[in-house]
Amino acid sequence: MAKKILEVRNLRTYFHTFKGTVKAVDDVSFDINEGEILGVVGESGGGKSVTGFSVIRLIEEPGKIETGEIIYNGENLMKKSENQMNKVRGKDISMIFQDPMTSLNPVYTIGKQIEEVLLLHEKDLTKSQRKQKCIELLKSVGISNPESRMKSYPHQFSGGMRQRVVIATALAASPKLIIADEPTTALDVTIQAQILKLMQNLVEEHGCALMLITHDLAVISEIADRINVMYCGKIIETGNTKDIIKEYKHPYTEGLINSIPDLDKDKKKLESISGIVPNMFDLPEGCNFSPRCRYCKQICKEEEPELQQVGQSHYIACHFPLKGGEK
Ligand SMILES: Nc1ncnc2c1ncn2[C@@H]1O[C@H](COP(=O)(O)OP(=O)(O)OP(=O)(O)O)[C@@H](O)[C@H]1O
Ligand SMILES: [Mg+2]
Known part of the structure; x- marks a missing residue:
């Protein structure tokens, strides 16, 4: 039987606003197996993003994870301190968002941003190994001339290319799970298909699991193994x-x-x-x-x-x- 990389049990995430309580995620349980692509679909406001953010415990006031267990690789993330969670985020579980510009820092080169992730999570690598890894990562997401492109800034890339860079960054620390929240919504339809195919190939190659959040069931039906409708x-x-x-x-x-x-x-x-x-x-x-x-x-x-x-x-x-x- 496939090994579970993530088990979410009875998760409830509420927002306590002055207008009342929003039960954004209300008693949700699901699993993701190693190497699996789980699609999460539904209309706007269904709780897809809040579910994704809850998994890595990035819920801010007035939101709160009220109850539930988030078991990653056998460990309950709800029991971890904020410090311990910071080590999990990016290293074990990484997240890709809709707008690549919000994930990339406009004042640093692409190479520097990938190197930052490696510096944080792959401390044993030497400077030249980091550079090599960076080149490999950019190559793996289909960026040609990675050695020179590393020196470019985000604004020098097209939207589709930026999202490829974000994917490379998300893969840098070899996470076991990637949560992608509408990763292609901001892109042209033709580029969307390419990026999704790329993500599908990469999760297969790297053997990591993917939780792919989208409102587009057509998109997800192409690449997901299983689907949660919210x-x-x-x-x-x-x-x-x-x-x-x-x-x-x-x-x-x-x-x-x-x-x-x-x-x-x-x-x-x-x-x-x-x-x-x-x-x-x-x-x-x-x-x-x-x-x-x-x-x-x-x-x-x-x-x-x-x-x-x-x-x-x-x-x-x-x-x-x-x-x-x-x-
Ligand atoms: N910071 C917040 N304060 C109050 N309510 C919030 C907050 N963030 C999310 N919500 C509420 O939680 C519910 C779930 O939101 P969520 O963003 O998870 O939906 P979604 O399924 O991702 O929708 P979309 O497809 O539009 O991205 C919504 O009703 C939303 O209004
Ligand atoms: Mg959302």
Whole structure:
């Protein structure tokens, strides 16, 4: 059986604002195996980013991880001090964000920024070994003439090239897990596909796991092994990519699938999910999706559905699961 690199158990991350409490992540549990790509999808506000930040405990006031266990490589990160967490971040688990400019420092050269990571986490390397590693990393993410490009500043790169540099930086300390939050959203569609393919190849080569957060189910269906679908802070469906794309059982997943262009060429028209995501300060009674669900029945407005197993690793939270992708 594959070894688990991350186990998240009953994670609750709340934001205590003056308007009330937002349960941004509300009792979420999931695993990531070594070398696996886990996709996390859902509409805006579903709690995808907060889940990612919680894993590396980068939640700031007024946010707080209320309860839960985050077990990385057998150790509960919730028990670590801030100092110990700083060693985990970047070294064991690294994070890639949507906008590469926020991750790169405009006043340092690309080479210097990668070297910084190596200085922090790979203390045994000599100066020339660091340079060599830096060249290798830039080469591995498809940057030609790495030796001269190392001396360039971030603004001298295109958006796609900058994101490649960010990926190289994230890989520098050979992490076991990378959390990428919408890593390609700011890029052109053609570049998006290249970068994702690159990430897929790199995780395979380096044997690290990837948690890929995106609102784009089409993107994730291409490269993820498994998918968590999140809605209003909860995982409402999880399974292998095939379970989710072909055998989805939650009406919300159905809505996401129907809004993907091209995936099902027989579909006459593209449908969007009707209604809007509920106000997080005032969630509906029963199932959070009930006000938007076309299959909604009385019980859905009264009782919150529990996550139930419907296949080997396929779970959904719905009172009336669809049958094999269709009602
Ligand atoms: N600093 C904060 N203060 C208050 N509420 C917050 C804060 N950060 C996030 N939230 C709330 O937590 C919920 C989950 O947000 P999160 O950013 O995880 O969503 P997301 O799924 O990543 O959405 P998107 O697709 O837009 O990135 C949202 O309702 C959001 O308003
Ligand atoms: Mg987000």
